[in-house]
Structures are given as C-alpha cells and as structure tokens.
Amino acid sequence: MVEQDIVTSIDHSTVNDILNAGRLQPRRFRYGKTTVWDALAVARTPQILGDYERIATLWQQGIVVIAVDEKPGIQVLERAAAQHPVRPGQIERQEFDYKRHSTINLLVGLTLFNGRMWAECLDKNDSEHFRPAIRRLLHPYGWAQRIVLIMDNGPSHAFGSCSHPTMPLG
Numbered sequence: 001m002v003e004q005d006i007v008t009s010i011d012h013s014t015v016n017d018i019l020n021a022g023r024l025q026p027r028r029f030r031y032g033k034t035t036v037w038d039a040l041a042v043a044r045t046p047q048i049l050g051d052y053e054r055i056a057t058l059w060q061q062g063i064v065v066i067a068v069d070e071k072p073g074i075q076v077l078e079r080a081a082a083q084h085p086v087r088p089g090q091i092e093r094q095e096f097d098y099k100r101h102s103t104i105n106l107l108v109g110l111t112l113f114n115g116r117m118w119a120e121c122l123d124k125n126d127s128e129h130f131r132p133a134i135r136r137l138l139h140p141y142g143w144a145q146r147i148v149l150i151m152d153n154g155p156s157h158a159f160g161s162c163s164h165p166t167m168p169l170g
Contacts, residue, residue, distance in 0.1 A: 062144050068134070105125040
C-alpha cells in the first residue's frame, strides 16, 4: 500500500489485522504437485477404480492387483538424543543431533486383496534397478493368471524388453 501511494505509512499491527480479517496466512505454504489430467489419465481412471472395486473377484479369478510407488532420495538420518534434567529455574530440555548418511530410493508394493506390503531399497531410481526389484515383488505370485500393477508414469518404469511369466512387461 505504501509502494502504491495509497498510504504514507502503515503499522505492522494494521497489516496483521487485515490479514487476520481475510483469514490469510502468507507465511504458511504447502509443497505439492498438481495432477495433470490428460486424456490418457482420464481414460485409465475408470479401469483403475474398477479394479479397486472388484479386488476380491479379481483375486478369485487369479488376477493380482498391486499398487506400486517409489520414494526417491530419502535422506537417511541417525538421531542421537541428549536429555538435560530439570534444574532449579529451568525446565527439562531434550535436544537431538543427527548424522547425515546417504540417500535411499525406496520402492513399495501393496497387494490390494490382502494388504501384503513389500519394500526394497534401490541403489538408484532408474529402470535398470527398477526391473529386477519388480521381478522380486512379483515372484510370490507365480500362480497368478495375470498381474495388474497400478503405478505412476515415473521415468524409472521403462520396462524395455523384459517379461514375467504372468505379466507382459513392455
């Protein structure tokens, strides 16, 4: 308002009152990523939701549905806590320190019928490491007639020419 010559000066408490009246909190924010609803995503959504809705029936037909996602670049921290007991005039203090280790790339699978979870740390978040990990995830389901993987279109998900006996990958 000062820069636009609406007022010559304005007190911080007035700005605070204006922000509170408008229920605005300009210092608070949340990180996120907006989903892009392109034609392919719109076309796949009913099929994915249908699979979720028919999990028990699909399982009985020998069709396993697994949701897969990765969390790349997780920072591994080793925490060490120190406790300072109560003393006259001071409250108990608990402080922590941590040692940074390297990052990990976590790949997680959830079998939707029974809630069985699987997780593996990958050396790199790329297709070379993703493919063998997916094979290990699918191994217990060699009996399945078909396996449906529900996952995003991450760049590491390029299967190339590999295959699994119950699921064409490519």
